[in-house]
Amino acid sequence: MGERDPQFITVGSGSSARKIAYLAQPFNAGKPGILWLIGLKSDMVSTKAEALAAWTAEHGLGLTRFDYSGHGRSEGRFEDAILSDWLDESVAVFERLTQGPQILVGSSTGAHLALLLLRRLMQDAPEQAERIRGLVLIAPAWDLTELMWSQFPESARRDIVEAGRWVRPSDYDPNGYVITRRFIEDGRNHLFKGTAFNPGRPVLVLQGAQDRDVPIAHARDLKSVLAGDWVRITEVPDGEHRMSRPQDLKLLYGLIDQLVGTRSA
Known part of the structure; x- marks a missing residue:
């Protein structure tokens, strides 16, 4: 098996069991590791993920x-x-x-x-x-989901409620992708607004001001949604949603660097 071939763990049991693909880069006992969590309809070998793999190895x-299941x-x-x-x-991957x-x-x-x-x-x-x-x-x-x-x-809301599904157009997938009522309803069990959740450690945000998928106002609101004054936001005036340009990646690495040697904000 080559280093680029994914390995698998099984999550769930019975009819809900599914094999989850992963790639693990050797860790250094003297330094923290990185756990990368992909975006919707992305995968673990995306542009940002591959760039991060090269940087962490270096x-x-x-x-x-x-x-995630249904991805990659x-x-x-x-x-x-x-x-x-x-x-x-x-949770299974982390633990x-x-x-x-x-x-x-x-x-x-x-x-x-x-x-979450x-x-x-x-x-x-x-x-x-x-x-x-x-x-x-x-x-x-x-x-x-909110x-x-x-x-x-x-x-679209009507289709989701009445038909149980809607095909959402996407700039990244010409076929779009299905959003189900079950997906929306389940997501409402996983909200942060109104909970005053205190993460207890730094939350560093990298946000493009030109992002159409996650508006900059939404990112800024995280500062008031999470308790404890842990959120710090780096805004990129010409940045868009993917944030995968060389200059964006440089900012990403800088934020990670801030956390490599400290637990305090």
């Missing part, structure tokens, strides 16, 4: 990345998955595949899942949560 940092090389259909599934997979201190780095939907992963571990496995040194969030689509719902046209 700096002796371990990197774990994986595809993992099992399942996208339209059958819900946020709860992806959160369970994120079973990572060791020592970690920095969670999430892009868009992955940023929401990074926050931290909250789940703080509630259910505080000894695991202690391993998380901080979060770096790119274009954070926190409260994902953000999506607010952007859908009325006809």
Whole structure:
């Protein structure tokens, strides 16, 4: 098996069992590792993920990345998955595949899942949560389903409610992708607004001012949604949603660098 061939873990049991594909870069016991959480309809070998793999290898940092069910090389259909599934997979990857201190780095939907992963571990496995040194969030689509719902046209909302599904057009996929009522309803079980959740460690945000998918106002609101004054936002005036240009990646690496050696804001 080559180093580029994914490995798999099984998450869930019975009819809900699915094989989740991952790539793990060797970790250095003296440095924190990075857990990369992908964006919606992305995969673990995207432009940003590959650039991050090269940068972490150069700096002796371990990197774990994986595809949610219905994404990339993992099992399942996208339209059958819900946020709860992806959160369970994120927990399994963190607990079973990572060791020592970690920095969670999430892009868009992955940023929401990074926050959900931290909250789940703080509630259910505080000894695991202690391993998380901080979060770096790119274009954070926190409260994902409510953000999506607010952007859908009325006809789309009607289709989701009445027909149970709607094909959302995408700049990244000519076929669009299916959003189901089950996905939206499940997402409402995973909200942050109004909960005053205190992450207890730095949350560093990289946000493009020209982002049409995650408006900059949404990213800024995270400062008032999370308790504890942990959020710091780096705004890029000409940045868009992908944030994968060389200058964007340089900023991303700088934010990670801030967390490599410290747990304080």
